Amino acid sequence: MTRILxxxxxxxxxxxxxxxxxxxRALRGLxxxxxxxxxxxxxxxxxGIVERLRERHGIGEVVRAAKTNASAPVSDEDTERLAKRCxxxxxxxxx
Amino acid sequence: xxxxxAARQYRAVGQRSxxxxxxxxxxxxxxxxxxxxxxxxxxxxxxxLVDRMLAAGPWATGDVLLHEPxxxxxxxxxxxxxxxxxxxxxxxxxxxxGAALQAIGDPAFMLHGPATSxxxxxxxxxxxxxxxxxxxxxxxxxxxxxxxxxxxxxxxxLRLVLLNCLDCRPGVLDKSTxxxxxxxxxxxxxxxxxxxxxxxxxxxGVPVGRSAVTVYAAESGHNVLSHGTGDPERLLACFADALxxxxxxxxxxxxxxxxxxxxxxxxxxxxxxxxxxQWLYDHAWRSLADLKRGGKVEPAFYTNPDLVDxxxxxxxxGRPEPPPAPxxxxxxxxxxxxxxxxxGLGPQDILLTVGGGAAGGHSAxxxxxxxxxxxxxxxxEVPA
Numbered sequence: 325m326t327r328i329l330x331x332x333x334x335x336x337x338x339x340x341x342x343x344x345x346x347x348x349r350a351l352r353g354l355x356x357x358x359x360x361x362x363x364x365x366x367x368x369x370x371x372g373i374v375e376r377l378r379e380r381h382g383i384g385e386v387v388r389a390a391k392t393n394a395s396a397p398v399s400d401e402d403t404e405r406l407a408k409r410c411x412x413x414x415x416x417x418x419x
Numbered sequence: 420x421x422x423x424x425a426a427r428q429y430r431a432v433g434q435r436s437x438x439x440x441x442x443x444x445x446x447x448x449x450x451x452x453x454x455x456x457x458x459x460x461x462x463x464x465x466x467x468l469v470d471r472m473l474a475a476g477p478w479a480t481g482d483v484l485l486h487e488p489x490x491x492x493x494x495x496x497x498x499x500x501x502x503x504x505x506x507x508x509x510x511x512x513x514x515x516x517g518a519a520l521q522a523i524g525d526p527a528f529m530l531h532g533p534a535t536s537x538x539x540x541x542x543x544x545x546x547x548x549x550x551x552x553x554x555x556x557x558x559x560x561x562x563x564x565x566x567x568x569x570x571x572x573x574x575x576x577l578r579l580v581l582l583n584c585l586d587c588r589p590g591v592l593d594k595s596t597x598x599x600x601x602x603x604x605x606x607x608x609x610x611x612x613x614x615x616x617x618x619x620x621x622x623x624g625v626p627v628g629r630s631a632v633t634v635y636a637a638e639s640g641h642n643v644l645s646h647g648t649g650d651p652e653r654l655l656a657c658f659a660d661a662l663x664x665x666x667x668x669x670x671x672x673x674x675x676x677x678x679x680x681x682x683x684x685x686x687x688x689x690x691x692x693x694x695x696x697q698w699l700y701d702h703a704w705r706s707l708a709d710l711k712r713g714g715k716v717e718p719a720f721y722t723n724p725d726l727v728d729x730x731x732x733x734x735x736x737g738r739p740e741p742p743p744a745p746x747x748x749x750x751x752x753x754x755x756x757x758x759x760x761x762x763g764l765g766p767q768d769i770l771l772t773v774g775g776g777a778a779g780g781h782s783a784x785x786x787x788x789x790x791x792x793x794x795x796x797x798x799x800e801v802p803a
Contacts, residue, residue, distance in 0.1 A: 326443075331584070
């Protein structure tokens with residue numbers, strides 16, 4: 325018998341203690357965050373989604389954030405703003 | 420509300436985990452079954468082989484060699500060593516592997532883009548300094564092709580790290596529309612002896628005599644053929660034409676690898692590296708009208724000040740007033756015939772190096788990944 329080692333990060337490292345946030349049962353009146361990933365049409369796609377969310381689910385306020393570069397992480401300020409103000413966040417890549 | 424700061428911390432490296440296998444063939448198949456390969460068989464990473472790899476480098480087991488901030492993934496020396504064993508590296512290659520991982524993990528390189536984008540780039544690694552000779556890294560005949568263990572396995576390690584540690588699996592997180600074979604491995608040494616210029620690493624600030632890697636997110640290479648002239652301007656005209664190809668024209672970077680034969684023509688003529696860079700930048704352009712006819716100017720470009728600056732930085736009379744509107748993107752106006760749109764933003768965006776066999780007028784141009792600026796060249800010293 326020989327043991328071979330796991331080359332992935334499944335065992336050794338990685339973001340710890342990340343849990344999924346509880347899912348709201350309905351969207352009516354809730355503040356929705358939009359995060360465009362930095363590609364040219366991401367916000368256009370999200371605008372279309374917001375329109376439908378308003379029609380179908382009666383969502384409340386909308387908070388927008390956009391990465392300036394698709395390769396870069398979301399800024400801490402935007403992450404904090406979205407986390408503080410929004411019940412749900414929708415993100416999109418739009419190329 | 421408190422943000423999950425725990426996401427910035429990592430669980431301590433604990434017990435190594437792995438799987439038990441009966442024989443080498445079963446080990447190779449087990450790696451395939453778990454999706455741990457690039458499609459080629461891997462060397463089974465046993466404890467003994469991984470220990471030997473780690474012992475050859477200057478890093479401790481838990482040292483983070485690469486942190487990818489978008490997805491908050493940290494690759495330790497131990498995980499890098501496991502993947503280096505699998506790729507077929509000898510332990511003495513590990514210092515170069517580690518330096519290359521540090522280079523692609525430099526925040527300026529913004530690895531998330533080239534690792535995942537539809538553009539499908541390869542991670543090019545150019546090695547300079549005494550370590551290239553010690554490891555038998557090929558800078559000569561067929562340097563981009565098969566045959567040299569160090570070239571093949573150092574480059575392959577980066578790809579295995581992307582696949583195994585950053586989850587850049589094809590069609591899942593790696594969304595390459597086509598990709599290209601350089602994604603298996605693209606590592607070579609500069610032929611410093613044949614170069615008319617100081618080593619690439621020295622031109623990028625590394626002290627003379629030290630070893631270094633320079634990384635680049637590369638699209639597939641274009642062979643630039645020229646056998647009929649030793650005149651620098653006539654020779655470089657072939658390169659400028661390749662750089663100005665409409666399909667790959669962008670505000671991004673370029674790598675040009677001169678074959679020794681072409682490099683000798685430039686040496687004899689006394690052309691310096693900056694002079695060649697400047698000449699190529701000046702001559703690698705297409706008219707704005709050509710770009711528009713080719714559908715290369717998107718309406719969204721006109722709402723991005725950086726891209727407007729790229730399109731009009733060499734326009735007669737400067738940037739148009741009033742500024743162009745998105746609906747102008749598709750319309751080639753008569754004045755657009757006189758607007759020269761260059762590849763890149765300046766001569767410093769064209770990296771020049773030398774490599775290849777002694778015979779043949781075959782050089783190469785590698786466009787950068789992305790239709791935008793792409794990511795910068797990053798150079799890191801290899802620890803002695």
